[in-house]
Amino acid sequence: MKNLLPDWLYFQLVYVKNYKRFGNFSQPTSFSEKLFARIQNPLPAFSMLADKVEVREYVRNTVGEQYLIPCYGVYERITPEDFQKLPESFVLKANHGAGQVLVVTDKSTLSPESVCDQANMWLEENYGDDSRERHYKNIPRRLLAEKALLQKGGSPDDYKVHVFNPQDGRAPYCFIQLIKGRSATLSQAIYLSDWTKAPFCRAGYSTAQQKDDSPRPACLNEMLEVAIKLTGSLGYSRVDFYVHEGSLYFGEITLTPAGGRVRFEPNGLDSQLGSLFPWPDRMPV
Structure with a gap:
């Protein structure tokens, strides 16, 4: 049924469900409204930034090659022969969406045919249509194999830096969302730029899930x-x-976290963050 709804109605219904109010997407003021407006009217560069293959060149030119996770291969489709050429551990992901990731810790325990079938099926998924995040629609679909930055045999801690750039003379405002335990028990905490605990949290997580005292x-x-x-x-x-063996590695740039449905508490934070997010949107380069 939802696939029959026009975008304007679909996004308004999603917004009301998540924020319990109507959103103003033509003249957005809050953080959440600006994310929903961005989803519906993305800038041309957004597709490049969201493309896990193409963004590597942007990172290389902007901050340097040393921040890129070593890449083993890029594939239009992956074959069992390609699989056999990869090292014993690696990460295989699609470049055009989210959640299409396979962390391989020991490829000898896996069927090459099954892995390739699963990965190639990701290429059939039109993430941009499914999520209605328009900037994903123009990404040529490919697969990417990278070095596995394993931590105690599993996925490493994930540092998500939210950067608000007021562009009015104020310095950028940043906070870090630390996600741990993707391979086991998921938890997360939010730190300010000086690594003190933030006076706010991600909605939808229990108090126990947000306890963290990471150095x-x-x-x-x-x-x-x-x-x-x-x-x-x-x-x-x-x-x-990601931080691996003392080195910092780039993961991805996300422009519309959780499809615009990322929520922080207390509720007044949505307006405060919106005031740090200048509008209309500007090109990144």
């Missing part, structure tokens, strides 16, 4: 600096990182 990463200042450079003149972006 300040040694590369925190570098992480913030790189995130701000990659955000460029954008009013907002979320830049994801």
Whole structure:
């Protein structure tokens, strides 16, 4: 049924369901309204930034090759022969959406045919249509194999740096969403740029899930600096990182977290963050 709804009605219904109020997408003021407006009217560069293959060149040119996770191959379709050429551990992902990721810790335990079938099926999924995030629609679909940055045999901690760039003389405002335990028990916490606990939290997670006392990463200042450079003149972006064996690695740039449905508490924060997100949107470069 939802596929029959026009975009304007679909997004308004989604917004009301998540925020319990109507959204103003033609003249947005809050953070959430600006995300929903961005989804419906993306800038041309957004497709490049969301493309997990093409964004590598942007990262290389903006902050340097050293922040890129080593790449083993890019495929229009992957074959069992390609699989056999990959190292024992790697990460296989699609470049045109979210959630299409396979972390391989020991490829000898897997069927090459099954892995390739699963990955190639991702290429049949039109993530841009399913999520209605228009900037994903123009991404040529490919697969990417990267080095697995394993941590205790599983996925590494995920540092998501939210960068708000007021562009009115104020310095960028950043906070870090630390997600841990993707391979086991998921938890997350939010830290300010000085690594003190934020006075707000991600909605939808229990108190137990948000308890965390992780030490300040040694590369925190570098992480913030790189995130701000990659955000460029954008009013907002979320830049994801991993820290592996003392080195900082870029994960991805996200322009519409959770399809615009990312919520933070308390409720007044939505308006406060919106005031730090200049509008209309600007090109990142």
